[in-house]
Amino acid sequence: MVKILWFRKNLRLQDNKVLKTFLEELKPWDEILFLYIKNENSYKYYGEKRINFLNQCLEDLKNKLQEKGYNLYILKGNATDVFKKIIVSDTVVFADRQIEPYCIERDRKIDDLLKTKGSELRLFDDAALFDSGEVVKPDGLPYTVFTPFKNRCDSLISERHYSEAKCDFSNAGKCKEFITVFKEKYIFRNSAEGFIRGGRNSGLELLKEFYEKGLERYNSERDFPGTGGTSLLSPHLHFGTVSIRECYRAALKKLRETKSKDEVRTWLSELLWREFYYNITYHFPYVINGAFKKQYDNIKWSYDKELFGKWREGKTGYPIVDAGMRQLYKEGWMHNRLRMITAMFLTKDLFIDWKWGEEYFAEKLIDxxxxxxxxxWQWSASTGCDSQPYFRIFNPYLQSAKFDPEGKYIKKYVPELAKVPVKNIHQPDKMSTEQQKQCGVIIGKDYPLPVVEHSKVKDRVLNEFKAI
Ligand SMILES: Cc1cc2nc3c(=O)[nH]c(=O)nc-3n(C[C@H](O)[C@H](O)[C@H](O)COP(=O)(O)OP(=O)(O)OC[C@H]3O[C@@H](n4cnc5c(N)ncnc54)[C@H](O)[C@@H]3O)c2cc1C
Structure with missing residues (x-):
């Protein structure tokens, strides 16, 4: 029998549920193949920094497999076409389950194809602590509000959800490699560096550092973009270079050791937001095309390209918004507080369709x-489940003063404002001409005037939402 391990969002050789089962089920007469399929035609949402991060992860995985005496075949093309070429009868393909509707559709096609050859695709939940669809209300219906979902997770979770999926390669030693028709050598072209390196070692270092220095201060510091108070693990969790179970176990260990238990509990709760949104996509796949609350698909959003361009480029005249957008462009990442501020600004102050924002983030984010x-995005636009109510609109000036009180974050990403005194940094257009000259920035020339007046936006939002 041919057994293929198809890596997707689980790019590691440790604590990997798919790999564990694959290795356990190997028989000495099996032929094996470790595979990754790079479908560059589907790269609409793969910015160059994300591709670079992925390449680093793949290169690392390939090296780690080589150390064990195996190859990682990285094949290019549409997954169905790749399988059409390589599949023979009596093949089992092992892969991690992906719950996005377009992935489900792709897997269905591949499964159909494999079946025509007497072969099969076997999927295993690995990306989250809970299996897809596992956390439901006692009556079997899905949760749509975070707190009860979290409470249910807390009551359900047991060791089997977070214990290590140990991967023992000793069985594989006896198997021959399944040699495919593909002999091409994959060339890794690493170009646009983001803020973070791909690969397992880099992920583990972040987890270690966060465990030692960040976890016990998480709740107090996580909202301040200037302090580096979060783990930065999101790209690693997404590509699976670090497993969610490793993160959970680290937090449990810290919880046993520390007096600052609430700080750690907040991080555990953030990990569950990730599970919550998986749960929403799994049960309500229509969110891929529109609002969770369907009535809000009728909102008459603006499609002003000029304003949208200013938001994207970080030239709105709102320093905290501009700093966030410039960080995203430069580093392929943005702090959570800034994601909320910039998303809220786009949807409420500029009243631009959240789907434009979602797509732009998708193009730029490594994670x-x-x-x-x-x-x-749906939380910020007030169209989602358990989202911010539409009448509660962030005031960008207050957010800025509260979460970047000394303007350190702003000054890092908006260097035109570097000499602006702290008392003016959140609203530099309020400086007199003389003050502007003194700090070397003329507002309206060197740095833009605010593109809209925040105090006037509320009426429009209230009217549009109330009209639905
Ligand atoms: C408009 C918007 C878009 C977002 N897009 C993404 C995205 O594409 N990918 C992504 O991973 N996160 C996204 N988030 C959630 C959150 O901003 C990031 O997960 C977080 O900033 C990652 O930083 P960290 O790893 O340092 O997080 P930490 O604060 O250290 O949290 C640990 C992990 O918990 C998870 N997590 C934390 N907060 C959230 C949250 N609110 N929702 C879901 N998971 C969370 C992440 O996996 C994160 O890595 C988005 C949030 C907003 C408001």
Whole structure:
């Protein structure tokens, strides 16, 4: 029998449920193949920094497999076409389950194809603590509000959800490699560096550092973009270079050791937001095309390209918004507080369709994860489940003063404002001409005037939402 391990969002050789089962079920007469399929035609949502991160992860995985005496075949093309070429009868393909509707559709096609050859695709939940669809209400219906979902997770979770999926390669030693028709050598072209390196070692270092220095302060510091108070693990969790179970176990260990238990509990709760949004995509796949609350598909959003361009480029005249957008462009990442501020600004102050914002984030984020991105955008636009009510609109000036009180974050990403005193940094257009000259920035020339007046936006939002 031919057994193929198809790596997708689980790019590691440790604590990997798919690999564990694959290795356990090997027989000495099996032929094996470790495979990754790079479908560059589906790269609409793969910015160059994300591709670079992925390449680093693949290169690392390939090296780690080589150390064990195996190859990682990285084949290019549409997955169905790839399988049409390589599949023979009596083949089992092992892969991690992906719950996005377009992935489900792809897997269905591949499964149909394999069946015509007497072969099969076997999927295993690995990306989250809970299996797809596992956490439901006692009556079997899905949760649509985070707190009860979280409470249910807390009551259901047991060791089997977070214990290590140990991967023992000793069985594989006896198997021959399944040699495919593909002999091409994959060339890794690493170009656009993001803020973070791909590969397992880099992920583990982040987890270690966060465990030692960040976890016990998480709740107090996580909202301040200038402090580096979060783990930065999102790209690793997305590509599976670090497993969610490793993160959960680290937090449980810290919980046993520390007096600052609430700080750690907040991080555990954030991990469950990720599960919550998976749960939404799984049960309500229509969110891929529109609002969770369907009535809000009728909102008459604006499609002003000029304003949208200013938001994207970080030239709105709102320093905190501009700093966030420039960080995203430069590093392929943005702090959670800034994701909320910039998304809220686009949807409420500019009243631009959240789907434009979702798509732009998708193009730029290294950690792009359909469920979390869609969930985050719908939360900000007030169209989602358990989202911010539409009448509660962030005031960008107050957010800025509260979460970047000294303007350190702003000054890092908006260097034109570097010499602006702290008392003016959140609203530099309020400086007199003389003050502007003193700090070397003329507002309206070197840095834009605000593109809209925040105090006037509320009426429009209330009217449009109330009209639905
Ligand atoms: C508009 C918007 C878009 C977003 N897009 C994405 C995205 O594409 N990919 C993504 O991973 N996250 C997204 N998030 C959620 C969140 O911003 C990031 O997960 C977080 O900033 C990652 O930083 P960290 O790893 O340092 O997180 P930490 O604060 O250290 O949290 C640990 C992990 O918990 C998970 N997590 C934390 N907060 C959230 C949350 N609110 N929703 C879902 N999961 C969470 C992430 O996996 C994160 O890595 C989005 C949020 C918003 C408001």
């Amino acid at each position: 792009l994860d359909f469920s979390s991105n869609n969930g985050g």
